[in-house]
Amino acid sequence: MKSIITRVTINTCHETELINITDKVHSEVKKSGVLSGTVFVMSLHTTTGLTVNEGLPDLEADIANYLQRLVPENYPYRHARFLHSDGQMAINAPSHLRGALLGFEAFFPIEHGVIVCGGRQTIYFVELDGPQERTYLIQILGE
Amino acid sequence: MKSIITRVTINTCHETELINITDKVHSEVKKSGVLSGTVFVMSLHTTTGLTVNEGLPDLEADIANYLQRLVPENYPYRHARFLHSDGQMAINAPSHLRGALLGFEAFFPIEHGVIVCGGRQTIYFVELDGPQERTYLIQILGE
Amino acid sequence: MKSIITRVTINTCHETELINITDKVHSEVKKSGVLSGTVFVMSLHTTTGLTVNEGLPDLEADIANYLQRLVPENYPYRHARFLHSDGQMAINAPSHLRGALLGFEAFFPIEHGVIVCGGRQTIYFVELDGPQERTYLIQILGE
Numbered sequence: 001m002k003s004i005i006t007r008v009t010i011n012t013c014h015e016t017e018l019i020n021i022t023d024k025v026h027s028e029v030k031k032s033g034v035l036s037g038t039v040f041v042m043s044l045h046t047t048t049g050l051t052v053n054e055g056l057p058d059l060e061a062d063i064a065n066y067l068q069r070l071v072p073e074n075y076p077y078r079h080a081r082f083l084h085s086d087g088q089m090a091i092n093a094p095s096h097l098r099g100a101l102l103g104f105e106a107f108f109p110i111e112h113g114v115i116v117c118g119g120r121q122t123i124y125f126v127e128l129d130g131p132q133e134r135t136y137l138i139q140i141l142g143e
Numbered sequence: 144m145k146s147i148i149t150r151v152t153i154n155t156c157h158e159t160e161l162i163n164i165t166d167k168v169h170s171e172v173k174k175s176g177v178l179s180g181t182v183f184v185m186s187l188h189t190t191t192g193l194t195v196n197e198g199l200p201d202l203e204a205d206i207a208n209y210l211q212r213l214v215p216e217n218y219p220y221r222h223a224r225f226l227h228s229d230g231q232m233a234i235n236a237p238s239h240l241r242g243a244l245l246g247f248e249a250f251f252p253i254e255h256g257v258i259v260c261g262g263r264q265t266i267y268f269v270e271l272d273g274p275q276e277r278t279y280l281i282q283i284l285g286e
Numbered sequence: 287m288k289s290i291i292t293r294v295t296i297n298t299c300h301e302t303e304l305i306n307i308t309d310k311v312h313s314e315v316k317k318s319g320v321l322s323g324t325v326f327v328m329s330l331h332t333t334t335g336l337t338v339n340e341g342l343p344d345l346e347a348d349i350a351n352y353l354q355r356l357v358p359e360n361y362p363y364r365h366a367r368f369l370h371s372d373g374q375m376a377i378n379a380p381s382h383l384r385g386a387l388l389g390f391e392a393f394f395p396i397e398h399g400v401i402v403c404g405g406r407q408t409i410y411f412v413e414l415d416g417p418q419e420r421t422y423l424i425q426i427l428g429e
Binding site: 144179180181194195196197199201202204205206208209213244245246249250251252253254259260261263264265285286 | 287289291326328329330331332333356357363364365366367369376379382383385386387389390391393421423425427
């Protein structure tokens, strides 16, 4: 059984942003030569998300906007004080909460060397506290 | 290592609906002859969900009702205009958002040829934009 | 391919509570001797969650508090009547709904015998209807 792990680093541009990583995940599976197995995709951060939805710019905007409304910025969060471990103020409790609701990982089966998914299923890395340099990971498990 | 992929097509009957697919997933695992491994279950759509909860009709109604309240129908969503790619009006932004919150997949270990799960853990395919014909997928990975 | 399944029983102390299980998951992976594969972690209950976030007490309190606000206690839920199957009143619809939003499982790749995750990614078992005795499961799949 092969396990091929790829780390992909990207630079996000906005505070909240959906980045379409579908092509990268599909191409890594093809490149791996794995014919049968499962691909796992995950973010390595706690103020980001990973989600699957239809690949339409309108929906990307609706998802970003909805998350911002669902978890308000103005609330007396406890995670809102100077953090000695970070050397700065913690002001991103809403980012952590949005990530908790959205989730940070997804998997897809691999069959005949390609990912099995629905025709509209687009994989998004979701920045929730940007802009920042971020890393997500693709693991291809199979043979 | 075996990878057995089964696509299951169902017809949903309501706009929002929880469909208990537990027996189907358990029986596919037994039928596969795989004694040890993992089963992955996922929806192939972007206006559906897949969730695990206790198998009670009261709770199914509460979950459906809560999702409808949490993501309101009446909001100036951007995904609300004529889509040339679909040849019709996009009016289902709330369905996409409900799916994003609920998630669309789950996994369970397989041990001694049966799924390991809690006694109350019931697997639901969740229609969020029905009624429609829908497909979910079961992958059994193991040996 | 090895599949090692460990059930871990814990006693929770509060109605809503985030319990850091990161060290246990990492140590089970090391103990297993599996060098390459995937670890799956899941709760076996339907009024609990499993989530990954930064390991800060402030954030634990914010997540618990946010879930309680997002799913209100006072609503005419249908799951609020005498259940003959349980011999008691069902009064925990909000616990089930919070669990549905949070999710109940997570996976991480294993590389060179250790879990691959982000430096801040802390694994939490989340009690949503405590205090109770609870069990979560760790499956290590690989070789």
